[in-house]
Amino acid sequence: MAVNEVRALLERHGHIVQEVDGGNDHGEDLHVTFVQNDQRTADSVAVQVKGGVSTRTRRGHRVRVGDHGGNWRDGSLPVLCVVHDPERGGLFWANATRQLRRAEALRKTLKSVVVSRESVLDDASIGTFVQSMRNSLVWERQGLGRWADMADVEFAPNDIVKPFENECGEPMIFWQRRGEPFAVLLHHDLDWEPVRVQERMLRFDPxxxxxxxxxxSAEAHWLMGCFQSTEWWRRPVEQSDLA
Structure with a gap:
């Protein structure tokens, strides 16, 4: 029943849904490809579906990760958990891949995916849900989705995002939003907690x-290059630009 409810909602809005044989054994029940203007897009996700009663908590639901953690975190498709609980209002969803990556950044082991009661999936919210997932998949294809998930942030389509890896193999991200007077540094050694930075804060000596x-030294010179190449994107946004 739960799988049918999810399928019906997605297909009602024109998206392509394929059921996975033996999905309960492998942690994926559905593969979903999003459609826009009657055209199939390159954006797909996997979905684990659960009935609601056994997963209920006071604030929502929890879906046990079990032995699916590695596949859900590092697989080729992002994995979502959708819970069907008609007594609480229908369908609720969470991004399992994102939660597992964030736990990895914090050096924790996630036993259950938290599904909030506020994360409703219905006819009214599906448009926002699809756009959010498609935006995140753009960054995923560019190899930057993992870092957004680990930092628990969302990059907008017009953000400037520059990755760097130091000689120890530790990644960093320089993130500049349009019109913001500061950039954001996401750093492996800071557990990916976002840090606001400005060029005047950068020092080389001692x-x-x-x-x-x-x-x-390499990180500092990389940051200097990032600041200098994105100065134009920090300029105040004029009303004409917004229009």
């Missing part, structure tokens, strides 16, 4: 730092 964050 050791490279930006604010209180210690850098190596």
């Amino acid at each position: 050791i490279p730092v930006i604010g209180s964050v210690i850098l190596d």
Whole structure:
């Protein structure tokens, strides 16, 4: 019944739904490809569907990860958990891949995916849901979706996002939003907690730092390049630009 409810909602809005044989054994019940203007897009997700009663908590639902954690976190498709609980209003969803990546960033083991009661999936919300997932899949294809998930942030389509990896293989992200007077640094050593930075905070002597964050020489020069190449994107947004 739960799978049928999810399928009916998605197909009612024109999306392509394929049921996975043996999905309960492998942690995926459905593969969904989003459709726009009657045209199939390149954006697909996998979905694990659960009935609601056994997963209920006071604030929503929890879906046990079990032995699916590695596949849900690192698979080729993002995995969503959708719970069907008609007594509480219908369908509710959570991004399992995102929660598992965030747990990894915090060096924690996630035993259950949290599904909030506020994350309703219905005819009124499906448009916003699909657009959000499609936006995140654009960054996923660029190899940046993992870092957004680990930092628990969402990059907008017109954001400037520049990745860097130091000699120890530790990744960093420079993130500039349109019109913001500051950028955001996402850093492996900071557990991916977003840190606001400005060019005037960057120092090279006696050791490279930006604010209180210690850098190596390569990281500092990379950041300088990021600031200089995105100065135009920090300029105040004029009303004519918004129009």
